[in-house]
Amino acid sequence: xxxxxKFNREEYRENARVIVESxxxxxxxxxxxxxxxxxxxxxxxxxGSLAPMMSIVDMAKQFTTMPxxxxxxxxxxxxxxxxxxxKSLVITLSKSGDTKETVAIAEYCNSKNIRVVCxxxxxxxxxxxxxxxxxxxxxxxxxEYEYIVLYWFFFKILNLKGDFEDYEEFGxxxxxxxxxxxxxxxxxxxxxxxxxxxxxxxxxxIWIGGNEMWGETYLFSMxxxxxxxxxxxxxxxxxxxxxxxxxxxxxxxxxxxxKGSGKTRVLDERVEKFCKERAGKFVVIDPDEYALTEIxxxxxxxxxxxxxxxxxxxxxxxxxxxxxxxxxxxxxxxxQFDY
Amino acid sequence: xxxxxKFNREEYRENARVIVESxxxxxxxxxxxxxxxxxxxxxxxxxGSLAPMMSIVDMAKQFTTMPxxxxxxxxxxxxxxxxxxxKSLVITLSKSGDTKETVAIAEYCNSKNIRVVCxxxxxxxxxxxxxxxxxxxxxxxxxEYEYIVLYWFFFKILNLKGDFEDYEEFGxxxxxxxxxxxxxxxxxxxxxxxxxxxxxxxxxxIWIGGNEMWGETYLFSMxxxxxxxxxxxxxxxxxxxxxxxxxxxxxxxxxxxxKGSGKTRVLDERVEKFCKERAGKFVVIDPDEYALTEIxxxxxxxxxxxxxxxxxxxxxxxxxxxxxxxxxxxxxxxxQFDY
Numbered sequence: 194x195x196x197x198x199k200f201n202r203e204e205y206r207e208n209a210r211v212i213v214e215s216x217x218x219x220x221x222x223x224x225x226x227x228x229x230x231x232x233x234x235x236x237x238x239x240x241g242s243l244a245p246m247m248s249i250v251d252m253a254k255q256f257t258t259m260p261x262x263x264x265x266x267x268x269x270x271x272x273x274x275x276x277x278x279x280k281s282l283v284i285t286l287s288k289s290g291d292t293k294e295t296v297a298i299a300e301y302c303n304s305k306n307i308r309v310v311c312x313x314x315x316x317x318x319x320x321x322x323x324x325x326x327x328x329x330x331x332x333x334x335x336x337e338y339e340y341i342v343l344y345w346f347f348f349k350i351l352n353l354k355g356d357f358e359d360y361e362e363f364g365x366x367x368x369x370x371x372x373x374x375x376x377x378x379x380x381x382x383x384x385x386x387x388x389x390x391x392x393x394x395x396x397x398x399i400w401i402g403g404n405e406m407w408g409e410t411y412l413f414s415m416x417x418x419x420x421x422x423x424x425x426x427x428x429x430x431x432x433x434x435x436x437x438x439x440x441x442x443x444x445x446x447x448x449x450x451x452k453g454s455g456k457t458r459v460l461d462e463r464v465e466k467f468c469k470e471r472a473g474k475f476v477v478i479d480p481d482e483y484a485l486t487e488i489x490x491x492x493x494x495x496x497x498x499x500x501x502x503x504x505x506x507x508x509x510x511x512x513x514x515x516x517x518x519x520x521x522x523x524x525x526x527x528x529q530f531d532y
Numbered sequence: 533x534x535x536x537x538k539f540n541r542e543e544y545r546e547n548a549r550v551i552v553e554s555x556x557x558x559x560x561x562x563x564x565x566x567x568x569x570x571x572x573x574x575x576x577x578x579x580g581s582l583a584p585m586m587s588i589v590d591m592a593k594q595f596t597t598m599p600x601x602x603x604x605x606x607x608x609x610x611x612x613x614x615x616x617x618x619k620s621l622v623i624t625l626s627k628s629g630d631t632k633e634t635v636a637i638a639e640y641c642n643s644k645n646i647r648v649v650c651x652x653x654x655x656x657x658x659x660x661x662x663x664x665x666x667x668x669x670x671x672x673x674x675x676e677y678e679y680i681v682l683y684w685f686f687f688k689i690l691n692l693k694g695d696f697e698d699y700e701e702f703g704x705x706x707x708x709x710x711x712x713x714x715x716x717x718x719x720x721x722x723x724x725x726x727x728x729x730x731x732x733x734x735x736x737x738i739w740i741g742g743n744e745m746w747g748e749t750y751l752f753s754m755x756x757x758x759x760x761x762x763x764x765x766x767x768x769x770x771x772x773x774x775x776x777x778x779x780x781x782x783x784x785x786x787x788x789x790x791k792g793s794g795k796t797r798v799l800d801e802r803v804e805k806f807c808k809e810r811a812g813k814f815v816v817i818d819p820d821e822y823a824l825t826e827i828x829x830x831x832x833x834x835x836x837x838x839x840x841x842x843x844x845x846x847x848x849x850x851x852x853x854x855x856x857x858x859x860x861x862x863x864x865x866x867x868q869f870d871y
Contacts, residue, residue: 240775254613260599267771271796272743274593294771397736397764404611415768415776423779425736427766429754432606432633436579437754439865440762457610467871526778532806 195379199511202375208332209371215329215342216368222310222326223349231308232280233260237269239294241416242286244408245340248498249347251405255456257356266294270301283309286339288330290318299323312342336412336506337374337499341367362489369487370496374503377483381504388476389512395447395474398424399438401464402451403431409498410451413505421521422513431460439467448472451501452479455494478504534718538850541714547671548710554668554681555707561649561665562688570647571619572599576608578633580755581625583747584679587837588686590744594795596695605633609640622648623686625678627669629657638662651681675751675845676713676838680706701828708826709835713842716822720843727815728851734786734813737763738777740803741790742770748837749790752844760860761852770799778806787811790840791818794833817843
């Protein structure tokens, strides 16, 4: 079996195993909350935790008429939202369970009798202590696992609402998705090395992606490349690229496009056609190049964000580190002191 | 009276005059639509036209529980949205009236019997021809006028819904706001020159703003600086800055902060405190530094986006052009050919 850079295969498989324990908890919680009833759903997060939420909220537009909102935790706390009340269901996620903004909004909601369901590592975390419902995320690493547990909860809700008949099949297939993701990692490994080597010293990177892929585009450029590699980036939606950013593209540009597998792939293709001819360095990250054996093709567009997450956060990130010699764990400010 | 760079004072005042003619039309249309009834509102635009919509949709969260969505036109067209149906009201804006994506979604809605109200220059434009309701935007120039006409329509709707009692006062005061905006331009003029001179040759600019100011932050960095000056930028919400982008800031950085006047100003202040000590060049654009005589202080937070729009798009943009010697009207791609 191929050795992958900084990849702990055993741990990854162990993660895949422990995360399955959350399936039943997520589904039972969904049932309990659905029986209680709610009028709207708020996804509330910050930074990287917003990425899977952005993806889900975009997907939901194809499934349901339920009123679903997405809010940055601090914005919601200070600005407020007239739709947030005792009939709301607030979904938060913080792996560590101590992200200040997320804990603060959970505390606020709790004090107002607004139900919070949190996805976090430990029941003893400040986040879980301020949430009515706790759904464990016991994996050590991997944004894809955050998606999977969120999916088990949210798509179960949609199923109960009558908006997603195939949930049982989808939910079960998700249990085995990590096997596919491991194969995606392997298939992408060499490419990741070449991409990083070719682009790590760019003075500016444009990252383009859209709709259900926007969360990953946003997360990888900001929370990984800016935060952990100090690369100067710009991220822009495929649909919006043509309303400004396109003028920057020429033979000196480094441009990345994250393609999706769903209905708006045509918007990504338009960007691809434009940039292929004009960008000095142009990299396409296309989940459709990778096989899925554990999950039906009809669900591909819904798991593409997870495939891209594992390719970028878990593979390309390490290869950037390899060439930049900038340790991914080093921070000069973030969580180093109060600011 | 002070001469301002590339400012046609007569035209500006004429704009302020002609735009008032749209007030009654906007309000009457709001009344007619309100009587007809609707279940939700979709703001649909692309690029720059999304900016005032982003601002309004954020503000609306403090006023109403009406379901309000904001969509990029092409994304909505290709992805769809289960909440979009015959009971929806779709609000579009395209100054020229021929923006492809906007015309396409209007055509689509029209074919599905979904009511479209468009804000555009001419009744004969492709956009107006595909819209049930047409609200004229007859001004020659100035994003602030787009805000004003949108406000007359949208806040009138809120008023009819019982969500904004003070509309009449606010709507009337808006008629005279351009007088204040002229004074803001004058007061900012010298500062704009200094800011541009100090920063135009930065290799990368970080633009930060949030909530009701996010639209302007997004628009100015992408639709003006990237499109018309080919400056490399990154725009990020004040609330999200601390989840990645902060790590980029050091003595070599050029950072701009657009402060708001509303409830989330505290999030801008947090950014200010952090960047003041660390960014090599740090520029604060603060609408609160400018007087308002035509409009009550209680509405300041709602007109701050217009103040900043006039300062940036109409003033700072010209000063960047002065120093960069890059003509604001020059495009190598945008609308130059099919892509």
